[in-house]
Amino acid sequence: MKSTAAAIFTFVAGVIAAESSGCSKTSLPDDIELGKPFDLDIDSTSINDTTSTRNYRIQVPKSYKPGNAVPLMLSFHGRTKTAKNQYHLSQFSNSSFGFEGIAVYPQGIKKVGTDSSYQWQGDVEAPSYINDVKFTLELIDHVEKNYCINTSQIYASGKSNGGGFTGLLACDADATKKIAAFAAVSGAWYLDKDTQQLPACNPSRKPIPFLEFHGIIDDTIKYEGGNNSRDNGNTTNIPAYINAWAERDGLDVNANKTGTLCSGYQEVTTFKWGETLQHYRYSNFGHWWMSEFGNSDKENVTTCKEAAATSVILKWIQQWSL
Ligand SMILES: *[C@@H]1O[C@H](CO)[C@@H](O)[C@H](O)[C@H]1NC(C)=O
Ligand SMILES: *[C@@H]1O[C@H](CO)[C@@H](O)[C@H](O)[C@H]1NC(C)=O
Ligand SMILES: *[C@@H]1O[C@H](CO)[C@@H](O)[C@H](O)[C@H]1NC(C)=O
Ligand SMILES: *[C@@H]1O[C@H](CO)[C@@H](O)[C@H](O)[C@H]1NC(C)=O
Ligand SMILES: *[C@@H]1O[C@H](CO)[C@@H](O)[C@H](O)[C@H]1NC(C)=O
Ligand SMILES: *[C@@H]1O[C@H](CO)[C@@H](O)[C@H](O)[C@H]1NC(C)=O
Ligand SMILES: *[C@@H]1O[C@H](CO)[C@@H](O)[C@H](O)[C@H]1NC(C)=O
Numbered sequence: 604m605k606s607t608a609a610a611i612f613t614f615v616a617g618v619i620a621a622e623s624s625g626c627s628k629t630s631l632p633d634d635i636e637l638g639k640p641f642d643l644d645i646d647s648t649s650i651n652d653t654t655s656t657r658n659y660r661i662q663v664p665k666s667y668k669p670g671n672a673v674p675l676m677l678s679f680h681g682r683t684k685t686a687k688n689q690y691h692l693s694q695f696s697n698s699s700f701g702f703e704g705i706a707v708y709p710q711g712i713k714k715v716g717t718d719s720s721y722q723w724q725g726d727v728e729a730p731s732y733i734n735d736v737k738f739t740l741e742l743i744d745h746v747e748k749n750y751c752i753n754t755s756q757i758y759a760s761g762k763s764n765g766g767g768f769t770g771l772l773a774c775d776a777d778a779t780k781k782i783a784a785f786a787a788v789s790g791a792w793y794l795d796k797d798t799q800q801l802p803a804c805n806p807s808r809k810p811i812p813f814l815e816f817h818g819i820i821d822d823t824i825k826y827e828g829g830n831n832s833r834d835n836g837n838t839t840n841i842p843a844y845i846n847a848w849a850e851r852d853g854l855d856v857n858a859n860k861t862g863t864l865c866s867g868y869q870e871v872t873t874f875k876w877g878e879t880l881q882h883y884r885y886s887n888f889g890h891w892w893m894s895e896f897g898n899s900d901k902e903n904v905t906t907c908k909e910a911a912a913t914s915v916i917l918k919w920i921q922q923w924s925l
Contacts, residue, residue, distance in 0.1 A: 625749050638664065657710070657741075660689075661708070673704045674757070677760065682764035683721065684765075685710060692899060694894070694913045711764075756920075756924050757781055764791050767791040769785050779808055816893055817884060827840055841884075893910060894913065895914075
């Protein structure tokens with residue numbers, strides 16, 4: 604009896620939790636039009652725990668109808684890049700990729716003393732008084748209040764420093780209560796200067812679905828780890844990082860199955876622990892977003908459609924929800 608009541612309660616709570624408070628709104632926020640990007644601000648307490656302004660780009664798809672719950676994809680830019688750059692690079696709002704959710708491109712904080720070096724928590728030069736995990740949670744709350752989000756279908760992704768930050772979210776006890784699955788492109792995971800270890804990783808559930816893409820000719824954040832191209836920090840070896848997720852996810856590190864995609868100079872090797880944990884290794888890619896057409900990272904190097912990061916991510920997330 605007790606367990607039946609608990610089960611019913613959990614079920615009901617789950618159903619209620621799937622629709623965000625913004626589902627009661629009958630119109631869009633004033634400053635938004637469907638199918639177009641907008642650069643907006645929120646009040647945030649992510650810097651020194653005092654109120655300041657943080658920026659993000661958002662695009663609500665043409666198919667959006669107030670009251671109908673849709674997924675939310677967060678896409679974090681690389682260091683020195685911007686929300687706008689990540690919008691063009693990651694293509695989550697390009698309707699030809701078929702994502703019918705809301706895509707949000709948060710923007711980092713400029714490195715002190717620079718005009719344009721936006722960066723995220725996790726980078727060696729990011730000051731400890733900026734809490735980007737807090738900013739992300741505030742931004743999710745804000746989007747949930749203003750739009751109709753299926754709260755069990757929130758995803759995080761990013762490139763380089765933004766991919767490293769996606770990994771920090773996957774390791775955060777609160778963020779893993781809100782975000783269902785995580786995908787990093789050319790992720791930068793820095794080791795602590797003194798201990799040469801990664802920061803603590805404490806997700807609040809298990810397994811955490813994780814997807815990683817990395818090129819073996821990446822000179823900025825090397826596949827084998829070590830010295831970054833700025834010569835100011837060591838990043839982790841990528842297979843070791845993936846294997847650590849296998850352990851945390853309760854999978855046998857050695858039980859991954861390898862596969863091959865694309866051919867010739869574009870060859871990609873995949874390492875998969877079922878659907879939960881997957882790593883794509885590109886033979887012809889440097890520190891660039893893996894795309895089937897040229898982009899601002901790299902005009903003339905492409906991958907085949909089956910290994911294009913945006914399509915792989917959008918397909919893979921469909922099976923994950925909270
Ligand atoms: C936050 O605190 C740090 C160190 O106390 C200080 O250097 C910085 O200027 C502060 N930044 C803001 C935006 O308050
Ligand atoms: C939210 O997503 C879950 C998982 O895909 C689905 O089962 C549920 O029906 C969705 N809820 C709403 C309100 O769309
Ligand atoms: C949208 O994606 C298509 C390929 O699916 C591509 O040809 C097109 O250039 C992209 N549009 C933009 C604005 O990037
Ligand atoms: C780190 O790499 C840079 C080139 O990216 C090189 O100049 C430097 O000597 C390396 N430092 C160490 C300690 O290996
Ligand atoms: C990077 O690793 C090398 C070799 O382990 C070490 O000598 C160096 O101090 C590290 N650099 C930083 C910035 O952590
Ligand atoms: C996959 O399994 C092999 C053993 O079959 C192991 O050597 C390797 O470290 C595992 N992980 C990756 C990312 O290859
Ligand atoms: C891309 O262009 C550069 C020169 O801009 C050239 O060196 C390189 O070989 C080209 N790569 C491919 C795959 O065509």
